[in-house]
Amino acid sequence: MRIIARLDIKNNYVIKGINFEGLRKVGSPTDLCTKYYKDGADELVLFDSVATLYSRNNLFDIIKRITEKVFIPVCVGGGIRSLDDIKMALYSGADKVSINTSIVQNISFLKEANKNFGSSNIVVSIEAKKNKNNWEVYTNNGRDKTGLNVFDWIKKVQDVGCGEIILTSIDHDGTRNGLDLDLINKIKKISVNVPIIFSGGIGTVKHIEELKKIFPDEALALGSALHYNMLKLNELKKIF
Amino acid sequence: MKKIVILDYGLGNIRSLYNSIKIVNHDVTYFSETKKKHCDILFIPGVGSFAKASNIFKEKGYFEIIKKAKDEGVIIVGICLGMHILFSEGFEDGHNKGLDFINGKVEKIKNKILKLPNIGWKEIKIEKNIEKKFFDKFNNNKFYFVHSYMAIPKDSKNIIGSFKYENIKIPSIVSYKNIIGIQFHPEKSGEIGIELIKEVIKNY
Numbered sequence: 001m002r003i004i005a006r007l008d009i010k011n012n013y014v015i016k017g018i019n020f021e022g023l024r025k026v027g028s029p030t031d032l033c034t035k036y037y038k039d040g041a042d043e044l045v046l047f048d049s050v051a052t053l054y055s056r057n058n059l060f061d062i063i064k065r066i067t068e069k070v071f072i073p074v075c076v077g078g079g080i081r082s083l084d085d086i087k088m089a090l091y092s093g094a095d096k097v098s099i100n101t102s103i104v105q106n107i108s109f110l111k112e113a114n115k116n117f118g119s120s121n122i123v124v125s126i127e128a129k130k131n132k133n134n135w136e137v138y139t140n141n142g143r144d145k146t147g148l149n150v151f152d153w154i155k156k157v158q159d160v161g162c163g164e165i166i167l168t169s170i171d172h173d174g175t176r177n178g179l180d181l182d183l184i185n186k187i188k189k190i191s192v193n194v195p196i197i198f199s200g201g202i203g204t205v206k207h208i209e210e211l212k213k214i215f216p217d218e219a220l221a222l223g224s225a226l227h228y229n230m231l232k233l234n235e236l237k238k239i240f
Numbered sequence: 241m242k243k244i245v246i247l248d249y250g251l252g253n254i255r256s257l258y259n260s261i262k263i264v265n266h267d268v269t270y271f272s273e274t275k276k277k278h279c280d281i282l283f284i285p286g287v288g289s290f291a292k293a294s295n296i297f298k299e300k301g302y303f304e305i306i307k308k309a310k311d312e313g314v315i316i317v318g319i320c321l322g323m324h325i326l327f328s329e330g331f332e333d334g335h336n337k338g339l340d341f342i343n344g345k346v347e348k349i350k351n352k353i354l355k356l357p358n359i360g361w362k363e364i365k366i367e368k369n370i371e372k373k374f375f376d377k378f379n380n381n382k383f384y385f386v387h388s389y390m391a392i393p394k395d396s397k398n399i400i401g402s403f404k405y406e407n408i409k410i411p412s413i414v415s416y417k418n419i420i421g422i423q424f425h426p427e428k429s430g431e432i433g434i435e436l437i438k439e440v441i442k443n444y
Contacts, residue, residue: 002359042361064255067255067256068259069259069263071259071260071427071429071430071434072384072428072430073384073386073425090253090287092255093259095253095287095386095425095428116288116292117287117288118288118289119357119388120287120357120359120386120387121287121386163357163359193355193356194355194357195360217355219360
């Protein structure tokens with residue numbers, strides 16, 4: 001399985017909250033990225049968690065510094081809203097961009113992005129929140145409801161085309177109590193033909209085994225479990 | 241010290257490749273229509289589509305420039321889409337011409353079991369009886385791939401290493417004379433990837 005280190009960043013600090021709220025500083029992005037690279041992460045995903053809110057992405061300078069010494073794929077997300085933003089991200093040293101809000105607002109932006117940069121480099125980020133027996137797509141780092149159903153939205157974005165989907169459960173994010181298995185089981189039933197990265201809730205090896213039973217070859221993203229040393233990448237790489 | 245340039249044709253992440261060559265202590269600069277430079281080794285990076293790359297090459301005159309460099313003995317290293325463009329023709333977004341340095345074509349990976357794009361760290365096998373023995377040490381190592389199209393040389397002798405999955409064999413390193421194509425991203429494959437870049441620069 002692909003094991004990805006996820007770093008949510010605000011004002012030059014890696015931060016982590018629970019359910020996207022109560023954010024706490026956990027370290028410097030360059031230090032943590034270098035550490036996770038040395039420990040054997042397959043990839044890194046960096047999110048600017050306030051970019052959409054403040055209409056900017058502050059990660060490009062950080063990406064430039066990181067990719068001078070980190071030689072694994074780096075994906076950057078948060079506030080990507082134009083072809084120029086994608087170009088800037090790639091020029092800074094990112095390999096992929098992750099986009100949520102601006103695709104929800106305008107699906108043709110996904111088409112344009114694919115056409116110009118190749119769909120392999122475009123990751124659609126989906127923030128899912130459970131609402132009774134269904135899951136709704138949220139944007140703006142868990143702040144805004146969209147009224148879109150997660151499963152319909154997955155089908156839509158894969159029809160338009162994308163390289164990957166990173167799916168974060170807002171309800172489970174930061175809790176380290178396990179992934180949203182109900183959501184993942186439901187996804188298993190619809191046919192998804194692009195790779196999916198599951199994010200939100202992993203705190204133990206058992207949580208990864210639970211995902212592996214459902215999806216043996218998919219990817220997962222770890223945030224707080226790594227930041228708080230509950231899981232170690234070099235050990236995980238021996239198991240998975 | 242060998243003089244190395246990276247073709248900057250506006251597609252994709254070229255900074256990582258720059259950084260990875262720099263880290264093995266080589267003189268590296270970018271090359272574009274406005275910044276033409278003499279070199280020993282030319283790297284062609286690239287993400288995007290074959291069609292887009294082919295069009296840019298046509299528009300900016302890179303087909304002629306690179307063909308001339310190749311004829312003068314410059315080592316040409318193509319990575320990912322940069323590898324694809326070394327081939328005669330490609331079928332991504334229509335039918336387009338490549339540099340034709342390696343006889344063969346680029347087409348979509350045909351299979352039912354492998355999700356596309358083929359993303360992640362995959363183990364490659366180096367062929368036996370290859371001319372450049374230094375490749376042997378990369379046998380059974382994992383490198384980072386991300387692609388939906390594959391390059392198929394007409395002459396299988398051009399294949400140095402492949403990624404095999406079930407009944408699929410994806411040429412992952414190809415070479416013909418002073419031309420090298422790499423399907424995966426050595427600049428994104430950690431220490432072993434950097435080692436490959438170092439060895440290619442040293443041994444060609």
